[in-house]
Amino acid sequence: MWDSYIRGFRSYLKLERSLSGNSVAAYLSDIDKLVQYYKSINHIPGLNEITTADLKSFLSWLNELGMLASTQARVISGLKAFFTYLILEELITDNPADLIDAPKLSRKLPDTLNIHEINELIDAIDASKPEGMRNKAIIEVLYGCGLRVTELTELKISNLYPQIEFIKVIGKGNKERLVPIGGVALKLLDIYMTQIRVHMKIKKGNEDYIFLNRFGAKLSRISIFNLIKGLAVTIGLKKTISPHTLRHSFATHLIEGGADLRAVQEMLGHSSITTTEIYTHIDRDYLHEVITQFHPRS
Template sequence: MKWETALKDYLLFLRIERGLSTNSVHSYGLDVKKLITYLEDKVINISPIKITPNIIQEFVYNAAKHLNARSQARLISGLRSFFDYLVFEDYRTDNPLELIETPKIGRKLPDTLSEKDIDDLIGAIDLSTNEGERNRAMLETLYSCGLRVSELTHLKLSDLYFDEGFIQVTGKGDKQRFVPIVASTIKYITIYIEQVRSHLNIQTGHEDTVFLNRRGRQLTRAMIFTIIKQLAIKINLNKNISPHTFRHSFATHLLQNNADLRSIQLLLGHESITTTEIYVHLDKKHLTEVVEKFHPRK
């Protein structure tokens, strides 16, 4: 079996059998491609079925010189998944990464914004431009609905159930969930749709997409990153923020206001409650207040 064939079949498996998103499939593919490039550079002619743990260990050792612990762990995890697939399909009887240890990494707590930070960022948007109205609607949606950036860029007009007070969100693995949307965000989206979007020359295939660029096409993730970075510079916000920061802030502010983790899990579309539990670690002061208020031995 050639590497190219194995990789192609593996990526198809991830997309169809496991239902992973395009971005996740791409990331897993990059991990395997790094190993393929290493073998080519070292002129090591060996198939994915015959490759040995020693060769994998040497590759990981070389890669570790240029990667931090978190990136090393991600690479090892990606390769382990690839060889698990080969074992699953009976191409191999063992996984050559079984005995390779993953670097110990601490749990990375997400950056968050205060309510004032968010108000300042949105307040810095120039509403005299068409893009300003769009950007306000986008950031309000990111924050008030706790969306991933990909969920925002793929939001459809047909996903908007404003009369019921919900939007339908397509998350990782094409899993759908309904998220409540507040009246103020509905207002900003409606203004954008009626006063800005309606005047765009919308390109074929983007007729149902909510947020569009000036050429009438779906916005890219990179463009939304750029918009947020520029606003942060504009208000001198000395924090490393991204669209995901709004999602983290959404969850943290809900927790601080005594929302339960199960509800936050459903709103965020987390498959596991353990993913949501990271927010418990963000605000020790809030946890102290909860114990003092609700514990019988207070």
Template sequence: MTWELAIQQFEIHLQLERSLAENSILAYGSDLRKLCQFIELRQLGLSPLTLQTTHLRDFLMYLYELGIGATSQARILSAIRGFYQFLLLEGYLETDPTKLVERPVLGRKLPHTLSVHEIEILFGTIDHSTAMGMRNRAMLETLYSSGLRVSELISLRMSDIYFEEMFLQVLGKGNKQRLVPIGKIALKYLRIYIEEVRIHFPIKKEAANCVFLNKRGSKMSRVMVFLIIKELASKAGLQQEISPHTFRHSFATHLVEGGADLRAVQAMLGHESITTTEIYTHLDRSYLQQTIHEFHPRS
């Protein structure tokens, strides 16, 4: 069995059996092909069925020497483990070469967030006199109000907005649907955009149900959302690197700082594990320290 054939079969498995999104499948394939490149570079002549644990350890050391961080190493190793679980499941192998490979030690990277004041400054740079400006305001208000991923934002459909109930129906990772609340301000700008701006776009047939459209009437792209935010951040004079995910992090952070239940934030973000959401609890430390200083008798 060749590497390419095995990877293609694995990708079909991810699509049909696990219903993963196209981007996730591409990421798995890309990570596995890095291992293939290593084997070719070292002229090891290994197939997926002859790879051993020692080869995988050498591969991780190779990634480390290239300057690949622990988080990326762990992601690549996770893809390889999933690949070998598939080969075991299909009966190609009886032993798993990844079983004894140690996971790279990860540091807990804290997400970058914007303060409420910084978000107001950024929103204040939007030109509301233009159609694109009103679209951008509605788009960013939705990002911040509901903590959507950029892929969820551009895939939002007209039929996914429940104005009266103040909820969005979101299609997240692994094609999992969830209901997410949306605030009054975001709904106000969404309604203005849809009722007064979007109707004047030359809407393409295939994008008829898409909420956010480009000026040609087609579905927005991820890259376009990144570029819009980058340009606005530059106008606002914000020095830090800002992306659509910054609004998602800020959404979660401001909820936790305000005392929101972590399980509720987990559900709104669409995190499978509560440990993923717990990273936002660090941002409340200053408030906790202030509370100790003000109210503890020994302070």
């Protein structure tokens, strides 16, 4: 059902919108949910036959299945992108998702860690094990640079500039940004790379990736999640945390310390929805000054 259109949508997301593999997969999953709905009612309409009422019934179906409002909002976003693509390709004339509003979301801030809890996580890592120094460096870089988990797994040696204390990060949509990196993170990276990584047998094609697994291949996202979850259990942490918790803690600690919001958003790789024009290029020296002055592990 709609196979050729979905393949075209996938290409559009990759080539024209330059989305990451994870983002593309999320959009396609949204469309697959709509397909599952139509299969559940034994009615497979043509693309031009889909109505706003159909989509509202689909959302009611998702709600009855117990889907969270935040997940429903993400599905609506995917549907709107799909129908926008179909209009661009002149495959449909009207967008049935135009009048669909996302459910209102409660603004619950994710958990953050204080510096004591972050120190506890790092101290819980057994540095005598081969992966110990690597894992310490991972936590320091996640927290010290505010990276997304995929940005960490994709981090390359060629994008590390220790002389000027910056790293080049490839973010969402393959957008590059320079992020300051503090002395503690640089020190642990140097120990890991010169004392551990240098002795590893590296799998072909993975030579430039900084963080490797025991088979010499790039670390997976799930391995970082498991690392964080495992450390939380080890120290008896009651908060629900993930790699993103360290990124959120990075931003929260800087802002609470008085850092300029624009500088923090630049380092996080965020763009403003309403005031995009004010987030222009910020001088590298100023970014470095912000991280040095306000980050507790600078």
